[in-house]
Amino acid sequence: MDTKLKNRLLLGSWIFLLVLGTTGIVTAIKDFGRYAEVDYFASEDFHMHLSEYKEYLSLYELDTVTEEQAKKNIVVTDEEIMEYRYRHGDLQQQVNSIHDQYESRILDALQAENKEIESFLKEERDKKIQDITENFKSDEYVKEKIVQEKEVQLSQSFQQLNEQKQRYSHLKNAFIYYLVNTETGEAFTNLKNADNRASANQIFNSKEILYSETYTGDRREGSYYTSEAAFYINNGEWAAAEIPYSRNGSYEGNIGVHMSSAENTVLEDGMKNYQQERMLYLIFSAIGLLSAAAAYFLFKKSGLKNLYSLKKWDRTYSRLPIDAAVILLLFSVFMAFIQIADGTPYRPDWYWSTIVREGLLTAFFLSAGAAQVVLLRRRMTDIDGTKEWRNSFLKRGSETIREAFANLSLGIKAGMLLIIMFLSGLGLAGVFLQPVLILVYAPLFVIVTLPALFLMLKNLGRFNRISAAATQLAAGSYSGDVTVKGKSALAELAQNLNTLKQELKLSHKEQAKSERLKTELITNVSHDLRTPLTSIITYTELLKSQGLDAEEHGVYVEIIDRKSKRLKVLIDDLFEASKMASGSIALTKEKVDLSQLLQQALGEYNEAIESSTLQFRVIDPDPPVYAEVDGQKMWRVFDNLISNILKYSLEHTRVYISLKNEGDQALVIFKNVSKYELSENTDEFFERFKRGDTSRNTEGSGLGLAIAKSIVDLHQGSMDIEIDGDLFKVTVALK
Structure with a gap:
């Protein structure tokens, strides 16, 4: 025999053998x-029929x-009445909903001058409003409607139960039973010669x-039967219609299968089929084990392993991405498993044509899987x-998708444009093949393709304008903002570019201001430290x-002492301001x-106030004002503010200090009239070394308000300054 033919x-x-x-x-x-049990009456098939019979x-x-x-025994609870009443909201919400439903329809009838329809709609609307209003007035009115609903539900459930009864008729004669209600003593049986428990x-x-088992069942008062047969559809959703049991108590007795009862029933067919299928199952399983062993030894001993090493496919296979190779292998194994798992060749209802077809498919997928x-x-x-x-496809695909949909709306729009262009090209090819399609293609091209092309070109122009603006911004030009239209990704990009431009402008301004403040700070610190x-x-x-x-000698020493203390106060205040600012x-x-x-x-x-020409008015609240604060630090805030008032207030004026509760905040308000002209820019007062006396001839460090505000900020409060001419007002708000 030819070697090649022999190998094949x-x-x-x-x-x-492998298949x-x-x-x-x-x-x-x-x-x-399924086939582990020798006796049919111990099998899963029989017990499935038995469970079904017990339920029926x-x-x-x-x-x-x-x-x-069942309808006479309908009970409506208070909870059901309330649920029905508020199912669609309260009375006002339901009335408003009805008005909204009819408003546009009535308006259309008015515009059409159709009095008949207008009158009909208003009458229908008023009836619904009256019905809903009555729902909220009378429990009995709602109860009647719920009873009607339940009666409809029960009718549907009983109709389905009657339809299920046909299935019960197939099992009814296959089993025998004798059951007794333990509470009433009433017996239930289909045995003809069983007058009592002993004869049964x-x-x-x-x-x-052929089979017998003890049966126990329990029914209690107030219990209901719900099964697949007792389900109804309510407003498109499945719900259970509760059917009350007619008898309460426990049932005891026996259920079994008699030789005569099993004849000509599904059980007789089941016994025959089970034994036949079990025998074929055992034979096929044994053949399978022997074939698997034979396939293993044939592969090992015959040289197939070396003969079909598939090395000539290595180069081609290596070009396939690793994840695609794994997916292809899993697909082959899965399809082979599906063919095997779905098939049952020993079943009598299988034809040879089916066995051959499924066998060839299984051979193909198994061979492909083995080669892979x-x-x-x-x-x-x-x-x-x-x-x-x-x-790998996964890596390249994920990167492409991530980049394409970094902006979701832009990715979706681009995808839609690609689909439109693809379908347009496909339609154009169809027109060349079937010219009559021009009647459909032409309108669609005008309605869909042309607007899509216009939108694409328009967005391309907007992108170019944004690109030009970004180039100008990189060159340091801040003139003119990019026009923002709509809420698209390009509009968001333009808005972000405008925001960046404004922030850069603001940053440059803040930088210039910072340089100015730094110069002033150095000048003021130099002056205030150099003077003493x-x-x-x-x-x-x-x-x-x-x-x-x-x-x-004593005068000079006193001056040195005073200036030294002055210098120490300046240094201490500067150090404390730095600590406060750092938090x-x-x-x-x-x-x-x-x-x-x-x-x-x-x-x-006290001494400074009495020696001054200022009149202090302190308004104490009743009840007292409390706050969660660090008493020592807050005392420093009050001390700095009072010190500033004594230094910078106009002589012979009044100073007002008041406390009050406002919401969950405690407010402390200081008001005085300044002897110096005040700047309208209140933020400057919180700057370090900023003083009301611009000539800097008064005693002060210019750090008092800066320290006070830092302390208040640490308390998560607020400190605000208001200027009205020469009136200087400070409001401290604490929680």
């Missing part, structure tokens, strides 16, 4: 639970409630009984993981002079009476 026959035999073996093993595992027996024999009885037991214990396993295994022995991942330091140096030099008397101060909060704290701060300045 060998390969064909191996594939046949037969795989199918046999999978089938043996899959159907083991309970429904049609033990609980024979009629539709009329004799029948169930006879040799003619060989190629993939060899490929995995020398794999570069990074390179394989980089070239110069005095100290000067009077120190004078002390070194010869011939000073004791009085002059590195820890607060010890407690509930504090702000009125008492304010009085303590004022007490420190």
Whole structure:
């Protein structure tokens, strides 16, 4: 025999054994639970029929409630009345909804001058409003409507139960039963010669009984039967119609299968089919195991492993992305498994044509899967993981999709345009093949394709304008904003570019302001520190002079001492302002009476207040104003503000200090008339070394308000300044 032909026959035999073996093993595992039992009455098929019979027996024999009885026993609870009443909102909402439903229709009738339809719609609307209003007035009115709904639901459920009764008729004669209600003693049976429990037991214990089991069932008052047969559709949704059981109590007895009852029923057919199928199952499983073993030894001993190594396919297979190769392998295995799992070749209802067709499909997918396993295994022995991942469809596809849909709306629009262009080109090809299609293509081209082209060109122009504006911005030009139209991705891009331009302009302004403030700060700090330091140096030099008397010596020392203390205050304030601004101060909060704290701060300045020409008016609230604050730090706020008032208030004027509660905030308000002209820019007062006396001749560091605001900010409060001419007002708000 020709070697090539021999090898092909060998390969064909191996594939046949592989298919037969795989199918046999999978089938043996899959159907083991079904055919494990020798006796049909221990099988899953029989117990499925038995469970079904028990359900129908309970429904049609033990609980024979009629539709009329069920309707008489309808009960409507208060919860159901409330649910029905508020199902679509309260009374006003439902009335408004009805008005909205009819408003446009009545308006159309008015415009059409159709009095008849207008009158009909208004009458219909008023009837609905009256009906809803009555729902909220009378429980009995609602109860009647709910009863009507339940009666319809019960009618539908009983109709479906009657339809299910046909299925029960097929099982009714296959089983025998004798059951007794333990509470009433009433017996239920389909046995002809069983007048009592003893005679029934004799029948169930006879040799003619093929199967028997003890039955127990329980029914309690107020319980309801709901099953697949008792479901109805309400407003498009499935809901259960509750059918009350006609009898309560427990049922005990026996259910079984008699030789005579099983004849000419589904059970007789089931027994025959089960035994036949079980025998074929065992034979096929054994053949499958033997075929699998034969396929294994044939592959090992015949040289098929080396003969069909598929090395000539390695180069082509390696070009396939790794994830695509894995998916193709899984697909082949899955399809082979589907063919095997769906097939049951030993079933008597299978034809030879079906077996051959399914066998060929299984052989194809199994062979393809086996070949791919060989190629993939060899490929995995020398794999570069990074390179394989980089070239995979998943990696390239995810990057492409992520970039395309980074802006979701733009990606969707671009996709729609591509689809329109594709369909337009497809339609044009169709016109060339069938010129009559021009009648359909031409209107669609005008209505869809041309607007899409116009939109694409328009957006391209907008993109070019945005690109030009970005180039100008990169060159440092801030003139003119890009026009923003609509809410598209390009409009958002234009808006973001305009925002960036404004922020850059603002940043440049802030930078210039910062440079100016830095210069002023250095100048002010230099001036405020140099002034006392110069005095100290000067009077120190004078002390070194010869011939000073004791009085002059004491005056010079006093001046040096005062200037030294002044210099220390400046340095301490500067250090404290820096700490406050950095937020590195820890607060010890407690509930504090702000009125008492304010009085303590004022007490420190009693002598200064009495020696001044200012009149202080402090308005104490009743009840007291409390706040969660650090008392020591808040005392410093009040101290700084009172000190500023004494330094910068116009002589012979009044100073007003008031406290009050406003919502969840405590407010402390200071008002005084300034002796110096005030700037309208209130933010400048919170700058460091900023003083009301621009000549800087008064005693002060210019840090008081800056420190006070930092302390208030640490308390998560607010400190605001209002200027009205020479009136200076500070409001401190605390929680």
